[in-house]
Amino acid sequence: MSDLLSESSADYRAIYLHIPFCVKKCIYCDFYSKTDLGFIPDYIKTLEKEIKKRSGQQATINTIYFGGGTPSLLSIKEVDLLLNTIKDNFSILSDAEISFEINPGTVDFKYLEKLKNIGINRLSIGVQSFNDDKLQFLERIHTADQAVKAVDDAKQAGFSNISLDLIYGLPFETQSMWLDDLKKAVNMKTAHLSCYMLTIEPLTPLDKYVKNGKIKPLEHKSMSMLFKKTAQVLNELQFEHYEISSFAKGREYKSKHNSQYWDMTPYLGFGASAHSFDGQKRSWNHKSIIKYIKDINSGRLPVEDFEILTVEQKKLETIMLGLRTIEGVDLIKFKSQFHLSFQDEFENIIATILDQSMGSLNSSKFVLSLEGRICLNDIVETFAGKILADKIHE
Numbered sequence: 138m139s140d141l142l143s144e145s146s147a148d149y150r151a152i153y154l155h156i157p158f159c160v161k162k163c164i165y166c167d168f169y170s171k172t173d174l175g176f177i178p179d180y181i182k183t184l185e186k187e188i189k190k191r192s193g194q195q196a197t198i199n200t201i202y203f204g205g206g207t208p209s210l211l212s213i214k215e216v217d218l219l220l221n222t223i224k225d226n227f228s229i230l231s232d233a234e235i236s237f238e239i240n241p242g243t244v245d246f247k248y249l250e251k252l253k254n255i256g257i258n259r260l261s262i263g264v265q266s267f268n269d270d271k272l273q274f275l276e277r278i279h280t281a282d283q284a285v286k287a288v289d290d291a292k293q294a295g296f297s298n299i300s301l302d303l304i305y306g307l308p309f310e311t312q313s314m315w316l317d318d319l320k321k322a323v324n325m326k327t328a329h330l331s332c333y334m335l336t337i338e339p340l341t342p343l344d345k346y347v348k349n350g351k352i353k354p355l356e357h358k359s360m361s362m363l364f365k366k367t368a369q370v371l372n373e374l375q376f377e378h379y380e381i382s383s384f385a386k387g388r389e390y391k392s393k394h395n396s397q398y399w400d401m402t403p404y405l406g407f408g409a410s411a412h413s414f415d416g417q418k419r420s421w422n423h424k425s426i427i428k429y430i431k432d433i434n435s436g437r438l439p440v441e442d443f444e445i446l447t448v449e450q451k452k453l454e455t456i457m458l459g460l461r462t463i464e465g466v467d468l469i470k471f472k473s474q475f476h477l478s479f480q481d482e483f484e485n486i487i488a489t490i491l492d493q494s495m496g497s498l499n500s501s502k503f504v505l506s507l508e509g510r511i512c513l514n515d516i517v518e519t520f521a522g523k524i525l526a527d528k529i530h531e
């Protein structure tokens with residue numbers, strides 16, 4: 138395991154840093170994070186060691202992403218240290234997109250101004266809603282007013298590339314409630330919106346409330362209607378719906394970092410539970426902060442396990458990630474990677490999708506329509522079934 142990454146010949150393009158700390162857990166969240174903030178200083182020291190330990194990889198980094206958890210719980214000094222450690226150990230392009238997630242309940246103007254000054258050039262603000270009833274239901278630590286202030290402060294601090302995260306489809310949410318929320322978000326005039334459906338993740342408090350009958354989730358039909366309405370409204374307002382949940386006010390504001398994930402570009406992930414991918418092999422660090430710190434301090438890479446993607450997995454991921462985006466499945470790339478024609482291989486599935494006006498096909502790409510994206514999971518399952526059946530009959 139020790140030379141797991143040194144064997145890689147990948148040219149990494151993206152770096153992700155996981156900051157697994159939160160003031161309090163939100164009821165819907167299944168991301169790995171701890172509320173014991175006392176671990177932060179040791180964690181940062183360990184993260185610094187991990188970055189140094191993994192230096193020397195072939196890398197031309199054009200995106201860096203601080204995600205969580207709540208990166209905005211770090212002091213500016215800690216963020217600066219991590220950023221400089223990355224810059225000292227990897228080749229970073231001068232115009233790299235450097236994103237940072239903030240929680241409106243943890244920042245003020247001074248903090249944001251300093252973030253800008255140390256080189257963060259894109260903010261992803263976890264607003265989730267501008268409606269206090271929704272925020273309380275989700276057990277967020279901030280109010281709608283704090284969310285508005287965080288966005289205003291970010292603009293005032295000089296950030297022009299700002300994304301807002303929003304959640305819709307709460308059990309009590311009507312279409313007009315969501316459209317009112319969305320309107321408030323649009324009025325903040327940010328460059329990017331990420332609109333996520335509320336999903337019931339296993340083992341979260343929300344999952345428990347659903348199972349014991351305390352909460353009745355919104356029906357699939359209503360959720361689909363909200364998805365469609367979101368796309369229509371934002372489309373009319375000149376947002377480009379470039380990925381299932383992502384809307385950019387112009388090409389330059391698409392998330393370059395996430396686009397690299399959807400494109401299966403090699404990336405390095407640092408921190409507890411972070412994943413890395415070299416184009417063939419996916420590895421992931423220990424979830425437990427204790428194990429993560431222990432491994433690094435013993436001179437080992439904190440890798441819990443890895444998998445080498447099979448041809449079938451790669452095919453399915455290429456299709457699944459492609460169908461999420463406006464770029465769709467790149468037919469030429471598919472052919473050169475798998476030595477197969479996508480159109481021939483999936484002729485029947487494609488024909489059904491086209492018949493139902495759920496997608497379009499030209500000589501270079503296969504893309505889902507809005508109707509198709511509503512049924513993305515079912516469509517991906519159909520592709521998965523065919524890939525699996527072909528493998529069995531090989």
Ligand code: SF4
Binds near residue numbers: 159161163166170206
């Ligand atoms: S703040 Fe974000 S990462 Fe933390 S619990 Fe809430 S949703 Fe999850």
